Amino acid sequence: MSITEILFWFLSVLTLVSAIMVLISKNPVHSVLWLIATFFAISGHYILLNAQFLAIVNLIVYAGAIMVLFLFVIMLMNLDVAIEPKRSMWMKFAGVISGGLLLAVLLSVVRTSVDLTNKTAQLNTGDIGLIKNLGHTLFTQYAVPFEVSSILFLSAMVGAVVIGKKN
Amino acid sequence: MQSLTNRNKPVDRAPMNFWERLYLPEIFKGMIITLRHLFKRKATIQYPEQKREFSRVWRGLHVLNRDEEGRERCTACGLCALACPAEAITMEAAERELGEENLYREEKYAAKYEINMLRCIFCGLCEEACPKDAVYLSETVAPADYARKKFIYTKEDLLIPNPVTEPEAYAKAKGLEPNENRLTGKR
Amino acid sequence: MINLSAVLLAFDWGFLLQKLILIIIIVSVSLVVAMYETYLERKVAAWMQDRIGPNRAGPFGILQPIADGGKLFFKEEIIPNTSNKTLFVLGPGLAMLAALMTCAVIPWSSHLQFGDTTVQLQIADVNIGILYIFGVVSLGVYGIMIGGWASNNKFSLMAALRGASQAISYELAMGISLIALLFITGSLSMRTIVEEQMKNGIWNVVYQPLGFLIFLVCAFAECNRTPFDLPEAESELNMGYHQEYSSMKLGFYLFAEYINMFISSAVMATLFFGGYDVPFLDESTLAPNVAAIIGLIAFMIKIGFFIFLFMWVRWTIPRFRYDQLMNLGWKKLLPLALVNMLVTAAVMLWLHK
Numbered sequence: 048m049s050i051t052e053i054l055f056w057f058l059s060v061l062t063l064v065s066a067i068m069v070l071i072s073k074n075p076v077h078s079v080l081w082l083i084a085t086f087f088a089i090s091g092h093y094i095l096l097n098a099q100f101l102a103i104v105n106l107i108v109y110a111g112a113i114m115v116l117f118l119f120v121i122m123l124m125n126l127d128v129a130i131e132p133k134r135s136m137w138m139k140f141a142g143v144i145s146g147g148l149l150l151a152v153l154l155s156v157v158r159t160s161v162d163l164t165n166k167t168a169q170l171n172t173g174d175i176g177l178i179k180n181l182g183h184t185l186f187t188q189y190a191v192p193f194e195v196s197s198i199l200f201l202s203a204m205v206g207a208v209v210i211g212k213k214n
Numbered sequence: 215m216q217s218l219t220n221r222n223k224p225v226d227r228a229p230m231n232f233w234e235r236l237y238l239p240e241i242f243k244g245m246i247i248t249l250r251h252l253f254k255r256k257a258t259i260q261y262p263e264q265k266r267e268f269s270r271v272w273r274g275l276h277v278l279n280r281d282e283e284g285r286e287r288c289t290a291c292g293l294c295a296l297a298c299p300a301e302a303i304t305m306e307a308a309e310r311e312l313g314e315e316n317l318y319r320e321e322k323y324a325a326k327y328e329i330n331m332l333r334c335i336f337c338g339l340c341e342e343a344c345p346k347d348a349v350y351l352s353e354t355v356a357p358a359d360y361a362r363k364k365f366i367y368t369k370e371d372l373l374i375p376n377p378v379t380e381p382e383a384y385a386k387a388k389g390l391e392p393n394e395n396r397l398t399g400k401r
Numbered sequence: 402m403i404n405l406s407a408v409l410l411a412f413d414w415g416f417l418l419q420k421l422i423l424i425i426i427i428v429s430v431s432l433v434v435a436m437y438e439t440y441l442e443r444k445v446a447a448w449m450q451d452r453i454g455p456n457r458a459g460p461f462g463i464l465q466p467i468a469d470g471g472k473l474f475f476k477e478e479i480i481p482n483t484s485n486k487t488l489f490v491l492g493p494g495l496a497m498l499a500a501l502m503t504c505a506v507i508p509w510s511s512h513l514q515f516g517d518t519t520v521q522l523q524i525a526d527v528n529i530g531i532l533y534i535f536g537v538v539s540l541g542v543y544g545i546m547i548g549g550w551a552s553n554n555k556f557s558l559m560a561a562l563r564g565a566s567q568a569i570s571y572e573l574a575m576g577i578s579l580i581a582l583l584f585i586t587g588s589l590s591m592r593t594i595v596e597e598q599m600k601n602g603i604w605n606v607v608y609q610p611l612g613f614l615i616f617l618v619c620a621f622a623e624c625n626r627t628p629f630d631l632p633e634a635e636s637e638l639n640m641g642y643h644q645e646y647s648s649m650k651l652g653f654y655l656f657a658e659y660i661n662m663f664i665s666s667a668v669m670a671t672l673f674f675g676g677y678d679v680p681f682l683d684e685s686t687l688a689p690n691v692a693a694i695i696g697l698i699a700f701m702i703k704i705g706f707f708i709f710l711f712m713w714v715r716w717t718i719p720r721f722r723y724d725q726l727m728n729l730g731w732k733k734l735l736p737l738a739l740v741n742m743l744v745t746a747a748v749m750l751w752l753h754k
Contacts, residue, residue: 076488076550083543103532111539111572115546115565122550122558178529178589238614241718248449248717258453 055095062088075121079114086110100178273338273351276329276367277374277387281319284378287348290324297343302333320346327369331356352387415518424524427504435659436466438708442659445712473652481645485551492548493646493653499541500660506530507667508592510677510697514689522693523592530591531579534668535572538623542568544657545625545632549642560641564632567726568623574734575619578612581738581745582672585609595676602680606673611741613673615734620665622730625658627715631723666707667700674703 065084072078086109093102185193234240259266268274279287290307308325310318317323334356340349359365375383440455440462447454455462480489508523527533542565549561585608586594598604606613622629633641643654670676677696687695721729 074485076485080488080547099527099529100532103529103536106536107532107539111536111542112569115539115542115569118543118546118550119562119565122546122562241714244717245713248713251451252445252448254451256448256453257451260453 051095054091058088058091058095062092076118079117079121082117083110083114086114097177098181100181268353272353273336273341275331275352275354275356276334276340276372277350277352278327278369278372279348279350280374280376282377283316284376285315285317285319286323286373287319287346288324288327289320289322289346289348290327291322291345293343293345294340294349297339298334299337299339300333300335302330302335303340304328304330324369327372329367329372331365331367332362419518419520420524423520423522424505427509427524428501431501431504431660431663432656434663435656436470438659438662439469439655440466441708442712442715445709446716449713449716470652473649476648478648478650479645481553483553484645485553488547488551489645490650492544492551493643493650493657494544495547496541496544496657497653497660499537499544500657500664502537502540503534503661503664504667506533506591507664507671508595508676510693510700512689513693522697526590526592528588528590530594531583531589531672534664535576538661539568539572541657541661544654545642548646548654552642552645554645556638556640557642557644560632560634560638560644563638563723564625564642567625567629567631567730570727570730571619571622571629571734574615574730574738575623577735577738577742578609578615578619579672581612581742582609582616584742584745584749591671591676595671595678598675599678604673604675604678604680609673609741609745611737612745613669615738615741616669616673618729618734620669621711621714622726624661624665624711626662626711628718628721629726630720631726634720662708662711663704666704666711669707670700670703676700676703 062085065081065088068081069078069085072081086105090102090105090110093099093105281287290305292305292307295301295303295305304326305324305328306326307322310321310323336351338351341351356365374387377384443465444454444462455465458464458468480486505524506527508521508526510522512522513520545564545568546561549557549559549564552558582605583589585605586597588594588597594605621627625632632638633643635641638644643651646654677700679695679699682695685692
């Protein structure tokens with residue numbers, strides 16, 4: 048076992064534990080904080096894959112900005128246990144079943160996919176995650192999807208402005 | 215109204231021009247002003263070592279005066295208490311017994327004389343009201359204390375030392391000569 | 402697990418030790434600098450107001466920060482009953498952690514030479530140095546937010562929300578002003594940026610004056626310094642997000658602010674003012690150790706100037722109103738930064754055609 052592998056297992060356990068904690072913590076603020084911990088662990092994985100740019104962008108965008116907005120909303124809501132609406136047993140049951148089905152589908156796809164079998168991730172090697180190569184790929188090979196997604200963002204921005212102007 | 219300092223400026227409500235709306239040049243101007251203050255002479259007085267000179271008309275802690283033979287001047291007439299706007303002074307009068315002539319100047323004296331320094335506003339009206347020149351406001355600041363009780367000054371706290379029996383303490387309590395410089399202690 | 406010892410033996414322990422010592426030195430230096438920043442802040446404030454400032458503890462009051470720190474240590478540690486206790490303790494810790502983590506990618510000077518071993522005076526020369534700083538700075542927001550929310554006090558919460566939204570808003574303009582700089586340097590590594598400036602002999606501030614100005618304003622806002630210290634606006638929010646804090650937990654928040662100031666001064670000096678470059682001096686002619694020490698001194702002088710600038714502005718300009726702050730961030734700085742970026746890009750394209 049090399050240092051990289053030890054780190055991999057440590058980060059994996061950390062990711063899973065914090066992801067589970069997101070689901071089972073009673074306090075929504077704690078959930079958000081555990082989610083941030085999950086993002087950190089995933090960023091650690093990116094670094095192990097030598098994708099430093101992705102790692103840090105994951106932190107800046109998700110942990111640094113989006114989760115702050117999540118925290119904003121949750122902190123401003125009145126989240127007392129007393130006024131929590133009671134959900135019926137059937138709702139919970141349906142949630143568990145649909146979630147389980149989704150997990151099963153994902154698992155089967157991963158297991159049967161041709162591309163992924165007998166392949167391990169490149170640990171600490173490969174330089175596709177570095178900013179130069181990533182930018183190059185993004186602006187040559189994937190230029191069209193990239194531009195389409197930026198138009199999507201632009202429309203979302205315009206939409207937000209329109210909604211803001213109305214009030 | 216006549217201007218006192220010639221430094222007042224009429225309020226200018228004209229809209230800001232472009233240069234002013236840029237904001238940064240104005241900030242820079244302000245920063246130059248503060249930078250100039252960096253090198254100005256400092257106004258601080260290092261208190262326990264240096265002391266600022268009191269004004270000639272400073273009204274500080276009260277003193278109950280004695281005459282040159284060391285007799286208390288106060289006759290407990292109550293005019294000071296009457297004059298006091300803050301009602302800080304209380305007193306009880308007593309009659310002078312035989313054999314106490316060297317203690318009290320008149321037949322009546324103050325057996326109890328208290329000034330509540332928490333109420334006192336140091337206006338000096340007691341000093342003005344006194345017909346016997348008995349109460350004076352000295353050039354001392356009332357010292358701070360932890361208990362309210364300590365701020366009620368009794369006659370013992372207020373009386374000036376006896377010039378006959380304790381001439382040094384009396385001289386010290388009378389303070390410095392009028393022309394002396396308080397910063398240096400020299401004339 | 403049998404080959405674990407082999408793994409451990411194969412590891413470069415000398416390198417680890419060297420980095421560990423460097424980390425300890427840099428962290429403790431940041432702490433000491435933060436301590437003396439509090440002293441300098443009080444002195445500068447006093448001088449600008451025609452006073453003398455602290456001068457009783459030791460000669461010129463030089464021991465004042467130690468007295469202040471000692472006072473904070475021995476104050477009673479109060480955790481409010483209605484607070485969320487874990488998060489209440491976590492808040493100042495996070496603020497401090499984020500503040501200290503940023504110093505990892507700053508190149509303090511060139512390298513020292515001890516016989517065969519070369520010691521880089523930088524903890525980690527990662528090729529995304531600037532982005533790393535951004536990432537860690539955006540974490541600093543959590544320290545404020547968590548602390549403010551966990552205090553269970555509406556003033557603290559308001560201040561926390563203010564602080565967080567201010568930091569997010571100004572991060573945008575800051576990032577875009579930096580993109581224009583990165584067009585010129587072509588690298589995100591802090592060391593490369595400094596070496597580029599040393600090689601050219603021209604500091605980046607000459608190419609990017611507007612970018613620097615935007616970056617400076619945003620750095621003020623990110624550090625919650627006046628005129629953008631809305632999260633600590635006493636007249637509106639009592640004490641701000643650290644209202645309920647006492648003792649060293651309060652000290653951590655205050656310390657984190659001063660460390661942030663130190664680090665952002667260092668970042669500005671690195672990115673725009675040549676880092677450890679000494680103007681009109683060819684470092685390659687000197688022995689490496691001498692060059693490193695001269696560079697370190699030059700870098701510290703630059704940092705010192707920026708720290709003084711922070712304080713100078715603080716004691717000159719009154720606080721913005723919150724709507725003014727947001728207007729400045731979104732309606733002035735952001736478009737300005739975008740224009741700056743586009744113009745820089747156009748010029749770069751034209752030059753490289």
